Amino acid sequence: MPAVYHACYLDYRVRSPASLTADVLTSVIAREHTLVAHNLTQIVSVFKQATSHSSAAACLEHLATIDPTTRVVLFIDMPPREPAFNQVPKDALHGPSLLQRIRSTSSLPKCLFPVALVDDEEAEMANYVDLGAIDVIHRIMQEPRIRGILVQLYRDTCRILPHGTYKAGWICGSMSTSIGPDEERLIESLFHVMFFDQTPSADPLVVTPLLLAHEREAYLQSIIGDWDFPANKLTDDELTQCAYYIFQHSFTMPEVQHLILSPDDLQHFISVLRASYQSRNPYHNFRHVVDVLQATFSFLLSMQVLPPYYTRSTLPQQEGISASSLARILDPVDALVLLVAAIGHDVGHPGVTNAFLIASRSPLARLYNDRSVLESFHCAAFNQILARYWPIMQEKNIKDLIIDAVLATDMALHFDYMRKWDSILLDGEILVADDETENARRKRLLCSTLIKCADISNVARRLDISTHWGTALTQEFKKMSDLEERLGMKNPAATQPDISMRRPTKVLSQDEKEMVALAKSQLFFINAFAGPLFETVKLVVPELRYTADQISNNKHTWEKRLAELSEFT
Template sequence: YCILFLQRRGAISYDSSDQTALYIRMLGDVRVRSQVGFEPERRSSHPYLCIDFRTLHSKRVHRLLSFQRYLHSSRLLRGIPQQMPLHILDEDYTGQARCMLDKVGNWNFDIFLFDRLTNGNSLITLTFHLLNQYGLVELFQLDMVKLWRFLVMVQEDYHSDNPYHNAVHAADVTQAMYCYMREPKLAKSLTSYDILLGLLAAATHDLDHPGVNQPFLIKTDHYLASLYRNTSVLENHHWKSAVGLLRETGLFSHMPPEDRSDMERDLGSLILATDISQQNEYLSRFRLHLDQQNLSLTSASHRHFILQMALKCADICNPCRPWELSKQWSEKVTEEFFQQGDIEKKHHLEVSPLCDRETNSVGNIQIGFMTYVAEPLFAEWARFSDTRLSQTMLGHMGLNKASWGGLQQELSSASEEADPTTAATKDGDTAGTTEGTSSKEIPQGSNVS
């Protein structure tokens, strides 16, 4: 992969020894960097230039992209409460969900259980609760019907068919964002506007995610890649989709136009910060601020930057959760990678890094992700906010990394026992003596370089 990625030019500068940048590049390739203005996405105006990723999954796809939703006759009345009631299973489940919301600030909050207790409406229920808990509905004079409709539409525009990038992930990120905003440094500094913006950005940060990554969209000449000139393609789409729903519901229509414009711009700034290809840029800037000790949370621009870093942490905090939660997320994100790889194989495309289920494993992908992406970020976050929560997250990540390492070792041992040729070669009994056998014919595992 070093040779392949060194031939490309993008947002990150690195040499072959920079394994962190290489791993980040494997997760989200950006080939062209350019400034993209705010151009609204036109429904149904962009033809599919090559592969339509929505039709490639083996299971039936029930929805179109959000900006094409009006083509569905069944969605003409979308967002109206009578069309999409939030049925709770029974009073016992409702009561348990309410009990969980009393502990929504706990780091071991089980979002999977909460989603079951709310009958798949974890994002709506959680976001509404947090907005109400902070008093933001009353403070910003939000119309309850418009707010409810907006949240219903946000949850609806996440793809439930995605193993990872779905509404439950958005709810999990929103809960993590809430935990970070409750940290002492932020709790005493953030304004109500900051909190509203942070919660909305967390809830919408992956809106309408297609379940494939940016390199896939670029190499298939997808119209989204063309629209955003191969630059933060998914993040731009999430942002514009969120703005579209805000405008459609008129959630902030009672505000002055300049305030609405500022809200949309700041929302985009937070969502665009989640682009993994810009990880090193944000991390370097964060580290420089901490080294120079010049972060001032009385400054609106510095508070906004910390919100960006908090959202970045919330977006990739899965390795920092307790093992029973972290493991589920790891398996889900890896399955989404592998599904993309299956599509690429089916259509004779080059399989993206980390997406080949035959040469990668959950453990190796997670160990690489923790080493090159999560650990550097959360180490700096702990420097900024040296609290019990930060130490808890680092502790969980260390234990989770060790657990994946142990599982990988068990798999490797089992593989060697099942393949006597490998064991013999390892002992030196047959190395270089078996004619017609090369190292390429021996299973090599899936270590991330």
């Protein structure tokens, strides 16, 4: 599927005008001026494809050849404010004259959005906007700024559609049916996540004090280190407080003092995240991410990457890190960053799957070329939140680790991660790493794997807690399935046969039918994904073996229940 927006980059320093994609980027930029190489890299990382031009004439020629309905963002490197004599290009159409020409030429694409690249955005903004530029940004381009422009364009496209007919909404792309108020609110809230922190003067979030009794606080402190953490029984205020205690414990490490937030700022950060999750999602809501945060916290405690947390913990007591464990390659900064990634990994989740977004041709899917759509969206939205509420987390190494961890939660990539571990293990033993690069690679893989494990740790929790999560996820799928039906997206052949249609020897009650369906889905998920993953983790980090053991217990119980009920079906 082609990208919705096409990008053109015009800069007289371009040495070899080219059509660019990520595949050819490295070879093309090797020949280019440093600034051009940098800018093209930033553009391709957002648009996936682009063209570069060294003269306005060549650029206009190219624009005249493309489909007039294509939306084009044209980045124009404007003349320096005080050019040295050898910096002035010999192109009559360079800079402002090109903007004027674009306004007066009818043969160009109807949706052509020029962006001026300058040295001083504030000083030069008015000139270029008056001439038709939709935005004015710094000459040294930065990916988040480019992404912001693209997202703004999407928002404007949606806004101009009549109310109630979000044919080009974020969730459903080209559906002929208009969608209901619930979905409209959902789309609005996605916008909220993407944009509420872009107006520095207005913070729409008022942090209301949490309603917690004193005894309750003590109780929460006593359970956050517990593997039987009952997130399903806690209110959102209590979950907020648990997240606060978890971060506060990690803040006690001397090695992370340069990264920590004050208590007020931490409370604010958690409240902002809480507001950016959809409470109407039965599964992908604030409760899920606090549960993932707590699972990550438990793993890091067991691995002794975090200092001991003394509670009535059901975490098995560890003697010390075993010599073979990869736990020793993580440091305190990794631990804190993983906790941050855990609580932000599903920001703005709309309660539908990637498959749904792709099938409905949602602009969100097109924006990310159908690849890891939600996870890419979570990254973009979470980075905006971090930029404002925890800016030091934007440091290159930290940001990279967060992005890796969030993208790793795409289950479509699950087997890629399993293969990566296969290349590190031989007969259950970890191969010796031959150099620092290999060690760094393992560290990143381990970090991503820990978040993956935490994200699917429901099946590794005590059975009653595990059952709660399984039921919540089933409810979310049911809601999505209803939406698919309303939108006419259902393929009848793909519908699961209803077990009540078979010839039963005993009619199952509704509860029993649901139990059979739940047992089957739990067993499928354990056998296909969670079981092998946690077994692998047990080999590389033996301190986490209790998770694989619990999965194996749960599996036997589900098999037994299914066998009992299946006798009647």
